[in-house]
Amino acid sequence: xxxxxxxxxxxxxxxxxxxxxxxxxxxxxxxxxxxxxxxxxxxxxxxxxxxxxxxxxxxxxxxxxxxxxxxxxxxxxxxxxxxxxxxxxxxxxxxxxxxxxxxxxxxxxxxxxxxxxxxxxxxxxxxxxxxxxxxxxxxxxxxxxxxxxxxxxxxxxxxxxxxxxxxxxxxxxxxxxxxxxxxxxxxxxxxxxxxxxxxxxxxxxxxxxxxxxxxxxxxxxxxxxxxxxxxxxxxxxxxxxxxxxxxxxxxxxxxxxxxxxxxxxxxxxxxxxxxxxxxxxxxxxxxxxxxxxxxxxxxxxxxxxxxxxxxxxxxxxxxxxxxxxxxxxxxxxxxxxxxxxxxxxx
Ligand code: KG4
Ligand code: ZN
Numbered sequence: 001x002x003x004x005x006x007x008x009x010x011x012x013x014x015x016x017x018x019x020x021x022x023x024x025x026x027x028x029x030x031x032x033x034x035x036x037x038x039x040x041x042x043x044x045x046x047x048x049x050x051x052x053x054x055x056x057x058x059x060x061x062x063x064x065x066x067x068x069x070x071x072x073x074x075x076x077x078x079x080x081x082x083x084x085x086x087x088x089x090x091x092x093x094x095x096x097x098x099x100x101x102x103x104x105x106x107x108x109x110x111x112x113x114x115x116x117x118x119x120x121x122x123x124x125x126x127x128x129x130x131x132x133x134x135x136x137x138x139x140x141x142x143x144x145x146x147x148x149x150x151x152x153x154x155x156x157x158x159x160x161x162x163x164x165x166x167x168x169x170x171x172x173x174x175x176x177x178x179x180x181x182x183x184x185x186x187x188x189x190x191x192x193x194x195x196x197x198x199x200x201x202x203x204x205x206x207x208x209x210x211x212x213x214x215x216x217x218x219x220x221x222x223x224x225x226x227x228x229x230x231x232x233x234x235x236x237x238x239x240x241x242x243x244x245x246x247x248x249x250x251x252x253x254x255x256x257x258x259x260x261x262x263x264x265x266x267x268x269x270x271x272x273x274x275x276x277x278x279x280x281x282x283x284x285x286x287x288x289x290x291x292x293x294x295x296x297x298x299x300x301x302x303x304x305x306x307x308x309x310x311x312x313x314x315x316x317x318x319x320x321x322x323x324x325x326x327x328x329x330x331x332x333x334x335x336x337x338x339x340x341x342x343x344x345x346x
Contacts, residue, residue: 001074005309008091009083009111011042013054014305017066025066027306030054040171048086070102077312080108081329088328105321107312112334114307115269118296126294131263136270137163142207142257149339155207162272165211169218183239190240197245202252247278251285267294274301315340
């Protein structure tokens, strides 16, 4: 089974062709970061319009790179939520039209299931069951995954997502957009002992997260350093304290989740899973608990078409497909998903 996958939920246009026998055949990504940079964040209407411009050429390129003709495709998978409604509609409309024209089934994929399954694209990917830490710009959650589509929510952020906190803290310090890589780069020049930020919600039981207080901590510390007059070293020290606090909090909650579930595999995915300090600290902590940690390849941590093609192929192979109405969901709890083939089509 060969599937074209399309991702347009936010500010990345991603397209890929995945073959269940031969693996990932081609993928291409167009990132809109330059377009949104001057606004310090994603502008939804600009995102939708740019997806319209980029999507068709990317589809042509990926079909050509994978030497795939439409007749060789068995389905088209696209992100149908959660995400920006206008951006989702561009991918959904294009995918559904192509599938209709080519006479193959189409399937809407949950964006976070795409992230969660991305480590399975690797040759040494994890088997089920596992615990998953999903850390992206829109979501931070811990889940127990017993199989594809069988996800139990263990905890989630009660306010900002981890990536969102990175983005907001970076904006505050004029470090640029997207904030995660900007803070990480700045933090390298920082002194980890200079400031210490709190590890929110780690002093009480439970697996929920809260990151919005760290943003306030950044703001106040920056003000104490003179605000706009803060030096580059001040900013690096704040970035370092911020990154340490987010990473440490995530590690503490993962340790707790592994103990509570008794699982011995941890999957970490979503944009923030590209963070090197997070990877290093999690590897060290999980090694002590005899837990194996699995990440996607760096290029599949942030949004991409490969994870959507992969998740779509799994579900299309189980006979799932959409009925005629085109539906997208800006909000969509991951725990509502069912095993492949187990949901009413459409
Ligand atoms: O998964 P993703 O591409 O999009 C969403 O589904 O939200 O995640 C994007 C988020 C952004 O908030 C970005 O700042 C963050 O991932 N991110 C990072 C790193 N690379 C991307 N955060 C921390 N460290 C990084 N190296
Ligand atoms: Zn994402």
